[in-house]
Amino acid sequence: MVTCLCKNRFGMLMVKWKIDPCMQAIKSCNVGSLGLSPSLLRTYSQNLQPAKQDVKQEKSVSIKNINYRTDEWTNVTPKILSHIGRNLHLQKDHPICLLKDLIVTHFYSKYTRSRDRPIFAVSDNLSPVVSTHQNFDSMLIPKDHVSRQKSDNYYINSSTMLRAHTSAHEADLIRSGLDAFLTVGDVYRRDAIDSSHYPVFHQMEGVRLFTKHELFQNSDEKLSLFENGVELPDKQSGHTLEATKLVEFSLKKALEDCMEELLGKGIESRWVDAYFPFTHPSFELEIKYEGEWMEMLGCGVLRQNILDNSGANDRIGWAFGLGLERIAMKLFNIPDIRYFWSDREEFLVQFRNQKNIKNLKLKPFLSKEPALINDISFWIPNNFSSTDFYDLVRNVAGDLVENVSLVDEFTHPKSGEQSHCYRVCYRHLSRPLSQTEVSDVNDAIKREIVSQFGVRGRW
Numbered sequence: 001m002v003t004c005l006c007k008n009r010f011g012m013l014m015v016k017w018k019i020d021p022c023m024q025a026i027k028s029c030n031v032g033s034l035g036l037s038p039s040l041l042r043t044y045s046q047n048l049q050p051a052k053q054d055v056k057q058e059k060s061v062s063i064k065n066i067n068y069r070t071d072e073w074t075n076v077t078p079k080i081l082s083h084i085g086r087n088l089h090l091q092k093d094h095p096i097c098l099l100k101d102l103i104v105t106h107f108y109s110k111y112t113r114s115r116d117r118p119i120f121a122v123s124d125n126l127s128p129v130v131s132t133h134q135n136f137d138s139m140l141i142p143k144d145h146v147s148r149q150k151s152d153n154y155y156i157n158s159s160t161m162l163r164a165h166t167s168a169h170e171a172d173l174i175r176s177g178l179d180a181f182l183t184v185g186d187v188y189r190r191d192a193i194d195s196s197h198y199p200v201f202h203q204m205e206g207v208r209l210f211t212k213h214e215l216f217q218n219s220d221e222k223l224s225l226f227e228n229g230v231e232l233p234d235k236q237s238g239h240t241l242e243a244t245k246l247v248e249f250s251l252k253k254a255l256e257d258c259m260e261e262l263l264g265k266g267i268e269s270r271w272v273d274a275y276f277p278f279t280h281p282s283f284e285l286e287i288k289y290e291g292e293w294m295e296m297l298g299c300g301v302l303r304q305n306i307l308d309n310s311g312a313n314d315r316i317g318w319a320f321g322l323g324l325e326r327i328a329m330k331l332f333n334i335p336d337i338r339y340f341w342s343d344r345e346e347f348l349v350q351f352r353n354q355k356n357i358k359n360l361k362l363k364p365f366l367s368k369e370p371a372l373i374n375d376i377s378f379w380i381p382n383n384f385s386s387t388d389f390y391d392l393v394r395n396v397a398g399d400l401v402e403n404v405s406l407v408d409e410f411t412h413p414k415s416g417e418q419s420h421c422y423r424v425c426y427r428h429l430s431r432p433l434s435q436t437e438v439s440d441v442n443d444a445i446k447r448e449i450v451s452q453f454g455v456r457g458r459w
């Protein structure tokens with residue numbers, strides 16, 4: 001048994017344990033190098049003027065022909081907004097779309113009512129622009145919760161944002177009368193820069209609700225879903241233990257079956273206790289990837305308040321949310337998350353008209369180009385967060401940057417001023433970069449630091 005303590009972005013400690021130790025080790029991924037389109041390349045190398053980052057200086061911002069007023073919460077950038085409408089999950093033969101189709105087909109064929117009609121409905125075209133009520137309040141995320149921070153989310157204004165998770169649609173879809181559904185969409189988070197983090201990625205949400213008769217299969221009239229009890233580590237105060245255990249079993253079985261269907265029976269996986277404000281009990285499923293445990297999804301028994309507020313107070317249910325990029329990287333051996341946004345033919349062609357999608361592995365067609373490392377130090381302004389710098393880097397250097405890490409923090413002994421030193425690793429996915437080219441980009445980043453943060457550099 002393995003135990004350790006750590007946090008997800010909802011911030012609570014959790015204990016991990018391994019329930020499935022005997023599965024065969026998975027093959028490690030090939031690391032190859034693919035590329036960005038020539039048009040993107042041109043954009044990055046010729047135009048080192050950052051896209052205007054500060055949308056909040058404008059009075060309003062227009063997204064899909066709708067104008068939104070800006071305010072002191074506005075922090076979306078033109079670069080981020082340019083991802084809206086790309087809809088990789090709807091793009092035929094794109095790996096994200098192929099993976100979505102594999103999962104949907106699995107749920108369609110495994111869960112049916114009479115005459116083979118699927119139980120799960122699918123919605124994959126909901127706008128990523130949501131209210132903060134949908135993203136947070138409807139999922140019982142407290143007003144002062146850390147996950148609402150400006151440094152973690154893209155706000156259009158104080159009441160409107162780009163969804164940070166597909167959970168933002170759960171309450172509305174339940175209210176619309178659905179008892180079982182899958183929701184797929186692009187989600188937006190201000191995050192680190194490395195090979196598995198990109199500020200836009202895709203999630204699939206799943207929800208299944210049960211009436212008393214569906215859950216207990218009419219087995220015993222005396223069993224009930226609800227009781228007036230106390231909250232325990234393994235159940236909510238209003239749920240009976242037997243109902244909770246059946247829902248939890250259904251949830252874990254559905255997800256284990258789905259992962260095995262996608263990744264093969266030999267995958268090594270483990271359930272981890274977790275915390276989410278919208279479920280209790282809550283779990284994460286981790287899968288071993290290149291020798292490391294990788295979090296694949298979060299899930300749990302839905303908080304009854306969400307169902308009660310959405311007109312489903314006679315039902316109990318489970319929910320999960322999974323990241324499609326993570327699974328696709330593992331399934332197709334894709335070594336860097338930036339590849340999904342590449343429109344390079346050598347990449348896309350490998351996924352086109354393929355019959356045996358599940359066994360498809362990306363063939364590296366270019367050698368890995370060497371990385372160029374540059375350190376940048378500067379005095380940080382008040383209320384600074386590292387994600388402010390990551391956004392600035394993405395805005396100026398786009399996908400030329402593979403990785404950014406904070407390598408040193410320093411506080412001036414007399415003035416108390418603080419400085420950060422970031423290591424920026426430049427590597428193009430398909431061609432070598434020259435130090436001159438990288439220096440130009442690096443200088444453009446420095447200029448932008450001075451103009452945007454109003455601080456002195458330490459270079």
Ligand code: DAH
Pocket residue numbers: 164165166167205206276278279297298299300318319320321322
């Ligand atoms: N929304 C969570 C996230 O993005 C993932 C998640 C966890 C979704 C548990 C759920 C759930 O529906 O029940 O981190």
